[in-house]
Amino acid sequence: MPKKTPFYEKHVQNNGKIVEFAGFLMPIQFEGIIPEHNTVRSTVGVFDVSHMGEVEIRGSDRMKFVNYITTNDASKLELNQVQYSTMLYPDAGIVDDLLVYNLKDRILLVVNASNSDKDFAWIMENKKYDVEITNRSEEIGQLAVQGPKAEPVTQKLFDLDLSTIKFYHSVETDMKGIPVILSRTGYTGEDGFEIYLESKHAADAWEMVFSAGRDFNIKPIGLGARDTLRFEMRYCLYGNDIDKTTNPLEAGLGWIVKFDKEEFIGMDPLLEIKKRGLRRKLIGFEALTKGIPRHLQEIFAGDEKVGFVTSGTFAPSLTKGIGMGYVNSVHAAIGNKLKVMGKEPIDVEIIKGPFYKHGSRK
Amino acid sequence: MANVIDSVKYTKEHEWIKIDGDTAVEGLTDYAQSELSDIVMVELPAVGKKVKAGESVGTIEAVKAVSDLYAGLSGEIVEVNEKVVGEPALINKDAYGEGWLYKIKIDDVKEAENLLSPEQYKELIEKH
Structure with missing residues (x-):
């Protein structure tokens, strides 16, 4: 049985065309891929990205552990900073690409929906040091507010000044009473925010965002436009452009591989590949x-x-x-x-x- | 629900055909345009080309999918809708009207007996 995100009813109410994607019933489009694409490029749109997986790492060695299972250097992260990274198999094939959130008392790994279970199993299999690992994918919902008008819309929902949140930084705060992680991140090439929240607050959060965006003619955006928007930015899609048979160097992701780290899974074979030439x-x-x-x-x-x-x-x-x-x-x-x-x-x-x-x- | 109009005939490949004497106008059904969504490129056969029923005569490209276009009847292409080549979204907007694709001078009107009635076409798309 395909799963539903906590925003599923909203997609149906908005006449979304529903398809199964990565085990979830998701809207592929509402009014059409091209108009939705143009909405995000010109004003602001909202994506349900609750299908993404979230794995939480706690414990005193969490940074050491995350640095061991990912290729970018997580130890360089400031508090609440976000980093794009990959996890590799021992042969340097890619397990997944992901975001690493360095939060106050934990690190949050945000992974692809289609890889969520596989990634969690992989992380557990490689568990070492003093860490606690929890799969929070089922409990967390996520909205992405994206477009040149994302800041004025989102600002209406927060007391803190959003212009102080830099690209790829986050804050743990509340959105009119709802506890959230708010980050200035996205997959569109436009300015925007991603809002993580507990699924039970999903319906309220959706209403808040849409009422904040009414003056900007905010619209729901489906997976179809999510793909064309990411593609125009040349962001990789796991399963298409990268997978277990590709390594991050040939995929042009060398900038998120840090060989000057002590160790990460896949490091030696990847160094070998680098020396040999692509x-x-x-x-x-x-x-x-x-x-x-x-x-x-x-x-x-x-x-x-x-x-x-x-x-x-x-x-x-x-x-x-x-x-x-x-x-x-x-x-x-x-x-x-x-x-x-x-x-x-x-x-x-x-x-x-x-x-x-x-x-x-x- | 996709619109199936009564004044035309249909093919299994989701084209509609309107026969007027020895000429037929063909286009893509409303169901097909809605399945493809956002049509962005259309390749139509050349005027003068002889085609056979069921033969691939062109391509419809949408953002996410591509589909072949098949002739519904045998004959000669006598006119193509140049407007739709320049503005493929017309197929999404008005599949049975402004989004028509080409006109064929029919070889054998009897061939039309093989086409689907609106009821038969409705049944076909309900199975999908």
């Missing part, structure tokens, strides 16, 4: 001709197959097809032109950085 790289490309690249289509350089598409979509902000994929390193240079084998071959060019470069992200 066989393939995750590239981002834009379509030069008509057509939209799609997941698993082959990529050619001339007559030679050099890779495959991991994610492909129409980019609503750019009004053209865009994609990501792994190609042999020799073909991965910026500006290189390749062909994606759709029904008709699509000419594509490898580009640098995010596809969409005008986000309001702070």
